Amino acid sequence: MAKTEKSPKGTKTKKIKDKLLLFIVPAVVVTIVILVAISSFLSKSRLEEMARNELESSITNQADNIYAWLQQNLENFSTIKASLEGMDLDETYYEEVLTTFVGSNSNAPNGVYIATQSGKVYTGRGTDLSITNPTDQQWYKEGLSRINMAYGEPYKNDEGEYVISASGILNDGSDEIKVVAADVTLGKISIIVNSGVKMKNANSFLVDRNDMMVLAHRDSSLVSTTLTGSLGRPVMDGTYNAIISSDYSTTNLGQYTVAFKEIKGTDWLLVSYIENSVILANVTQLITILLIIGVVATILIVILVSAIIGRVIKPLSYITENIHAMSSGDFTIEVKNTSNDEIGVMGQQVGKFVGLMRDMLSSINDESEKLKEESDNSDQVSRVMFDASQSQESAMVNLNQTVDQLAIAVNEIAENATTLAMVVSDTKANSDTASERMAETVEISKSGRADMEKLSVAMGEIQAANQELVASVEKVGQASEEITNIVGMISEIAEETNLLSLNASIEAARAGEAGKGFAVVASEIGGLAKHSAESAQSISDLINQVRDQIEKVVSQADASAKSIEANGELIDAAVTTFDKIFENIESTSDVIKEMIADINKVDEVSTNVAAISEEQAASADEILETSKNMVEQAQAITQSSQDVADNSHQLANTSQTLTGYVQQFKIVKEDTDYDE
Known part of the structure; x- marks a missing residue:
């Protein structure tokens, strides 16, 4: 479900x-x-x-x-x-x-x-x-x-x-x-x-x-x-x-x-x-294996599809949360663009809308705050004339505090600029080390290219030796053919001897008792002829096996020759690839040298920024002293006007209403981080 x-x-x-x-x-x-x-x-x-x-x-x-x-x-x-x-x-x-x-x-x-x-x-x-x-x-x-x-x-x-x-x-x-x-x-x-x-x-x-x-x-x-x-x-x-x-x-x-x-x-x-x-015994076993593989594949595909879908629609969940926040009036959100598809375009447009609304509401809020402040000041002046000097004094005290905070911020900027100069200096040292390592890489790539050329020459020599082996095996095959012919002649001689032995046995039988000895000899000759025929047949079978093995060796040698030739082509391609790698490494070395030059420039700029920040900190201290003097002078200022009092009262009411509308939207982040 x-x-x-x-x-x-x-x-x-x-x-x-x-x-x-x-x-x-x-x-x-x-x-x-x-x-x-x-x-x-x-x-x-x-x-x-x-x-x-x-x-x-x-x-x-x-x-x-x-x-x-x-x-x-x-x-x-x-x-x-x-x-x-x-x-x-x-x-x-x-x-x-x-x-x-x-x-x-x-x-x-x-x-x-x-x-x-x-x-x-x-x-x-x-x-x-x-x-x-x-x-x-x-x-x-x-x-x-x-x-x-x-x-x-x-x-x-x-x-x-x-x-x-x-x-x-x-x-x-x-x-x-x-x-x-x-x-x-x-x-x-x-x-x-x-x-x-x-x-x-x-x-x-x-x-x-x-x-x-x-x-x-x-x-x-x-x-x-x-x-x-x-x-x-x-x-x-x-x-x-x-x-x-x-x-x-x-x-x-x-x-x-x-x-x-x-x-x-x-x-x-x-x-x-x-x-x-x-x-069908093997079929049953195969079907069982296929079913197991199918179940495992289904589980893996479901897990994989679930992970892929989750990854694809994850940016959409961020957009949904941001839209929920906007509908609640929160425009402090930051819409992150984590994909380059339609969802990414949607997030980008939502981000633009949030930015426009935040800027617009911020401007309205600033204007309403300013209006409220001015109306309050005018109302206060019109109602309490004698408090004008006190209000001016309070405003100058606030100004003094603001300038004091500005001085603190400028001092922090000076410290950060000094830290930046130190980081750039360390980066310069690391870039020098990288340049040295790149020079060593260039030398190693030169050595690798030379080794690949030697390997190409060695593969050529192996191919020539393999061709000589094929020629030698073919000569052995020709020799086995000649041996087969000789064994055939021996077999024919054995058959003729067997027939002669048979005729001799018959003649011995005709001779009766006088031919018994001759019959024994004829029988032995027949046995030897039969044994010779069987041996000749065994030799013929062995030679046929040798010929078959020779044909297999020739076939394997041809396959090896083709494989060696293919490997030679791959090695030539590898030599070409090494040349390209060598060229790319040289280009990378030049780029690193240019980066080192740019880092030197950044080092000079960061040093200058640190010096300027220290000068601004000194100027902020002088402004702080000036604001203190202005506070003392504001204590003597007084004014009052009845007409201004009436207008300022109406302006105060209008400003209060506008401020209420704007405060319904949240355009400034709180102290705690917002979790998307």
Whole structure:
């Protein structure tokens, strides 16, 4: 509720400050609430968009990893198939050759196996495969339609495990149709799917679009589950609908944000999802912070606005108090002009009015006092003729007292003039000290300007050194390119050595017992070739990291060069500024010298004023003696007149009335100070 105060007439009036706050504060609060709401909405939208982008990036990277893993295994199986086709082996050697591939691939520990049209199955020793009626198996039927190795549909093998087989026709030059195959379990794929999620708190699962079967899931109990669209799980039911409609765009399913990604070369669909509450957790925290900031900002703005309004309208309160005083007849007030706006103009005009009224009332009061004094004197002379000499004597006594006070005032003026001369002398000494300090400042500014020029030269040298550093780093980058080429050659040599080792193992197997020693040597050579290839790949990865770091160093060096160049320009500007400062200091030094000269002149004038004041004090003493003589002479003066008595009586009445009117106004300050 706005505070009120009583006006001179007794009515209550509201303060302007309270009225302004009543309008401004709600507007500020509404504005801050709107800004917080807009910021919250934009933050929520931005965080949701960022979460979608991160989820899509994560699932894309995960899908690429799955595809790369599948291709890596498929290439391994295709290589073994090509080796078998190139050996031209008799079926009696199949088991021996297939044994060499058992355990060579950790993702397919049983290696590859072969099934013939007649129902025979060939596997390597040490495998746990149990295959019956191979021609009825899904992988065999799929392999009959493919020349190259390719993945088929998931199925449950004789051991009860869900596997995915890569199979194809084996062209070994015989008349009988043969299919070569290798198995990868869904457990391996589940590990890749669950460990490949890069977005925090996100989950993924893999679905076969042909039969709607879940191939991989973090919850192992859901693996091999068939999607029907009515499982009661929003993500799985939504995935079923997305496959049916072939719409794989990122969407919201229930309380989850879900992204889809097709795996290249397969009929598989990777699904990644995250709870919306996880995404919006930061939004809730941000909204809370924004609300706190809004409340604090509102309080600070209200305090600031209140202080500003109080400062702006403070001169108006002075004017209001002065108008109240004028309405009470007090014209002794002094209206202060504390601002240069409309309020200041108002105060200035009120001050002018008060001055005019005070001068006018003072003149009327002086005239009425004079008139009253003259009428009283005339009345007294006309009524009491014999008292004329006594009245004259009294008037001369008053004159004597006035002259006495004048003498005292003149003596005070002489003392003040002497004090002024002493102050001016002290000021002259301080000005001399200021002149010396200004001379020292001029010398220091010269030294600062020279230091800035040296700093400019040093920045140029730093820029040249930085350019040399960039050239050196670029040479290192070129050297890393050459090393990369050499490592590539080593990798190619290792691959060729690995193939030679494989052929040697096959030849050793053909040689039987005589070739066992040679088979061991070929196996060691194959291991060394594999180790060399892995080392070459590690070196290549390290060189790529070095190249990336070199590119970052070059980029940072370029940024440093630009920063150094910008700093050089700033230093040049600082040198120019120092020149201007130096010129201004020299100009200030000249002005101070002129001020010292003027102070010397003031010192001479104040000394002369002190001497003249002492002379006036002596003259006032002489006037005092003269007034005493006039008092003695006035005692002998007497006059009387009847006509003057009648006129003076009427004049006295008129003067009394005029004096009563003027005394209603206060134009002379009392002894105590007036508080505005």
